[in-house]
Amino acid sequence: MEEDELDYLLVPLGLLLLLLYHVWLLFTIIKHPSKTVVGLNAQSRHQWVFCMMSDPLKNGVLAVQTIRNNIMASTLLATISITLSSLIGVFVSSDADNSTSEIVFGNKTPLLSAIKYFSILLCFLVAFLCNVQCIRYYAHVSFLITLPASVDNTETVEYVARNLNRGSYCWSLGLRAFYLSFPLLLWIFGPIPMFLCCSMMSFLLYFLDTTSSFTRRLHRRSFNEDTLKACDVESISQVSQRVCIEEYNLHSPLLHAASNSAC
Template sequence: MSGLINPWLALALGLLILLLYEGRVVWIGRRAPHRVARDVHAQMRADWVRALAEKPGFEIVAVQTLRNSLMSATITASTAALCLMGAVTLGGSRLAAGLAGVHAPHDLLPLELLQLLLMGTLFASFVCSTLSMRYYNHVGFAMSLPAGSPQRQAVVGLAVDYIERAGYLYGWSLRSFLSVAPLVVGIVNPVLLPPACVCLVWVLWQFDKPGAITD
């Protein structure tokens, strides 16, 4: 029984570290959006859509820019799907055997929970990337309409909303994919999960800091 205490505490501590960090980022973003990169980038993308709506001749440039973002989301979705299939192939049978003996929540072992979290995180990364691709695709249709035309003006608001959603979803897909690293470390040794989560928080903070902060 004592052998199970440390892994469970390590698992709880690691998840708490990530939840506290994400909560702090959300709290900062709501009070000072200019201090969080994803909010700064969302505003930049919205301004980009509005600016190009009044600039004829930039439709091809806009579509090419969106194509680059669409390709990035495609690569992330494909990689997450391949990793998910690998995780199911390598650990699916062992996980199924372990879950077969679970008749109550206390029967679940840390290793089994970490495997479920790993698969769920990879699936979340895939879903977020796929939804991001969907929104980028629709924004591409809107941005290819002639600038200044009534049709273009009618969809500017929708394009702004979609490109903001696409950016946030792509960001969450990357965050989910990065979260795979501490989960893999935890599967190898659950006690190492908290320090791995601390390392992940440091990496995520580098992503969350905008390039220039103006107070």
């Protein structure tokens, strides 16, 4: 098989593999959110918003600082993505008339080379836009999180939780764009590394996105160990408190007797 035929065969197969995985992931998030990390995180953020807004005077500073940390992380990713986009644009414009790209495997035609660089540039631009939207939602939530919310009026809590989840979804889409840029970068070196990267990334993303029996066992192993240690520490503290109370009850009659004799 010739080099051009490998590009026409392996590259669509790798992209189709990633597309089918994300279509399945989207269907699972919509139908069975508890089986995905995205759905569980959305439910956890909803509970966190309800806890923070139940007492804004006490939890307002903690909520604003948490959202500020997320804004700083989104700002960092947005800066990295727009910087990489600018560097790729400068590299393509300066190397447009050169023929040095012909030494790379699978890069014999100028049109194919342009498609490779344009796809990478598009990934970083999408990541930049998603992170900017993430900053927008988080900044809006930082104002709304300090509003007092009663138990009867849950519309405010639902609105704040919805905006917070939208910001998190934009963050996830920005990360997916970064993930997709890895096989596209390897496509510069040929279609075979690109296809292998797509296959490995699908497996790794399945491990990171789902909460199946296999992944749940691996995720909860360290948590169970920490929980057992915490339970042991708590049981030890309870036993020590019980011993102190029993000693106090044992010696308290003697103390009362000594105090009465002294009187």
